Amino acid sequence: MTIKETSRSEFITVRGLRYHVRHWGTPGARKLFMLHGWMDVAASFQFLVDHLRGDWHVIAPDWRGFGATDWPTRYPGTQSYWFADYLADLEALLDHYAPAGQVDLVGHSMGANVICLYAGIRPQRVRRVVDLEGFGMTATRPEQAPRRYARWLDEVRAGTELKTYDSLDGVAARLQKTNPRLPDERAAFLAAHWSRRNAEGHWEILGDPAHKLINPMLYRLDEVMAVWEQVTAPVLHVEARASETLRHIAHKQAIDEFRQRFRAFRDFREAVVEDAGHMLHHDQPAAVAELVESFCAGT
Numbered sequence: 001m002t003i004k005e006t007s008r009s010e011f012i013t014v015r016g017l018r019y020h021v022r023h024w025g026t027p028g029a030r031k032l033f034m035l036h037g038w039m040d041v042a043a044s045f046q047f048l049v050d051h052l053r054g055d056w057h058v059i060a061p062d063w064r065g066f067g068a069t070d071w072p073t074r075y076p077g078t079q080s081y082w083f084a085d086y087l088a089d090l091e092a093l094l095d096h097y098a099p100a101g102q103v104d105l106v107g108h109s110m111g112a113n114v115i116c117l118y119a120g121i122r123p124q125r126v127r128r129v130v131d132l133e134g135f136g137m138t139a140t141r142p143e144q145a146p147r148r149y150a151r152w153l154d155e156v157r158a159g160t161e162l163k164t165y166d167s168l169d170g171v172a173a174r175l176q177k178t179n180p181r182l183p184d185e186r187a188a189f190l191a192a193h194w195s196r197r198n199a200e201g202h203w204e205i206l207g208d209p210a211h212k213l214i215n216p217m218l219y220r221l222d223e224v225m226a227v228w229e230q231v232t233a234p235v236l237h238v239e240a241r242a243s244e245t246l247r248h249i250a251h252k253q254a255i256d257e258f259r260q261r262f263r264a265f266r267d268f269r270e271a272v273v274e275d276a277g278h279m280l281h282h283d284q285p286a287a288v289a290e291l292v293e294s295f296c297a298g299t
Contacts, residue, residue: 003046003050003189004050005024005025005046005049005050005052006024007022007023007024007043007046007049008022008023008024009021009022009023009068010022010023011068012096014061014064014089014092014093014096015085015088015089015092017064017069017070017072017089018069018070019061019062019064019069019070019089019093020042020061020062020067020068020069021042021059021060021061021062021093022042022043022045022059022060022061022062023057023058023059023060024049024056024057024058024060025049025052025055025056025057025058026055026056026057027057028057029055029056029057030054030055030056030057030104031056031057031058031059031097031098031103031104032056032057032058032059032104032106032292032296033058033059033060033093033094033097033098033103033104033105033106034048034049034058034059034060034106034107034108034111035060035061035063035090035105035106035107035108035111035112035114035115036060036062036063036066036107036108036109036110036111037107037108037109037110037111037112037133038109038110038211039066039205039207039211040066040108040109040194041062041066041067041193041194041206042060042061042062042067043067043189043190043193043194044108044190044193044279044281044282045058045060045108045281046189047186047281047282047285048281048285048288048289048292049289050285050289051285051286051288051289051290052289052292052293053289053293054293054297056293059093059097061089061093062206063086063089063110063111064081064085064086064089065081065207065208065210065211066206066207066208066211067193067206067207068206071208071210072085073208073210079156079210079213080152080156080210080213080215080216081208081210081211081213081215082217083114083215083217086110086114087114087117087118087121090114090115090118091118091122094125102124102125102126102127102233103125103126103127104127104128104130104296105118105119105126105128105129105130106130106132106292106296107129107130107131107132107134108132108133108134108281109132109133109134109245109278110134111134112131112132112133112134113134113135113136113137115129115131115134116129116131116134116228116231116235117224117227117228119231119232119233119235120227120228120229120230120231121227121230123230123231123232123233124232126231126232126233127233128233128234128236128295128296128298129231129233129234129235129236130236130238130291130292130295130296131235131236131237131238132238132280132281132288133238133239133240133243133245133246133278133280134237135245135246135249135250135258136219136221136224136249136261137219137249138219138249138250138251139219139221139253140218140219140220140221141218142218144218145218148214148216148217148218149216151214151216152213152214152215152216153216155213155214156213159209160209160210160212160213161209162204162205162207162209162212163205164198164200164202164203164204164205165195165202165203165204166202166203167203168188168191168192168195168203169188169191170203171191171194171195171203171205172184172187172188172190172191173187175187175190175191175194178279179277179278179279179282179283181275181276181277181279181282181283182279182282182283186282190282191203193206194206221261224261225261225264226264228261228264228265229264229265229266231265231266231267232266232267233267234267234269234295235265235267235268235269236269236270236271236291236295237262237268237269237270237271238270238271238272238273238280238288238291238292239270239271239272239273239280240272240273240276240277240278240280240283241272241273241274241275241276242275242276242277243277243278244277244278245278246258269295271291273287273288273291274287
């Protein structure tokens, strides 16, 4: 596999955390922010970036607790991650790299959920939103709260850890188990950025095990849709034809009924990528890059 556009790493302080930010392209060119998903890293966008044709400055951070960014749980008194912190981190990053004017945001999965909320909370700051496989979460009911809190307390008390691997090949095989469409060369590239060798000689995932804890807060769809209603930027929702994540999040709800949530957006557009699963920017990076670029390049 040939890397067409080599990235550059930078570390900045974001709300007291040492944040790793990856850059591609020309400083001074039009900025395009890319926000990765859960248990992923910024380098995940490499294949997509390689297929961009225009002159862009792509800025992609490792979220808190992922990649080379600090884990807040290493500090006393912090054992969990709270979704609102991603919004505050994003705002701090935008204030640092684009303090004036509007921004174009591309997010995958969890990153897409963050940017869709941010675009409704700070509509004046956002020009375009590209939502790659971001659906929100499964709707919940208030009566689920007691059991959810109890489960969270049990998991905090028990702790959690991630599996380690004997080699980078083992990490790559793990990635391909999750995504069978992932070619060997892309799996090897991602494995090298998704993991590191520890003191015992094993390869460990660059993600805080605390991310595996259940969130004690219920997903309140009505509140989320109220935020989405405030989004003034056009939103492009890009979905994989074989999206297993859509079916998982819809749970027992019919897909057509589940999709009604998207009616909250004022300007909502959809595109479907063929022969791709949830990691569509790995499976079909050229197709996704074309959609991102054509949507964000418009006036």
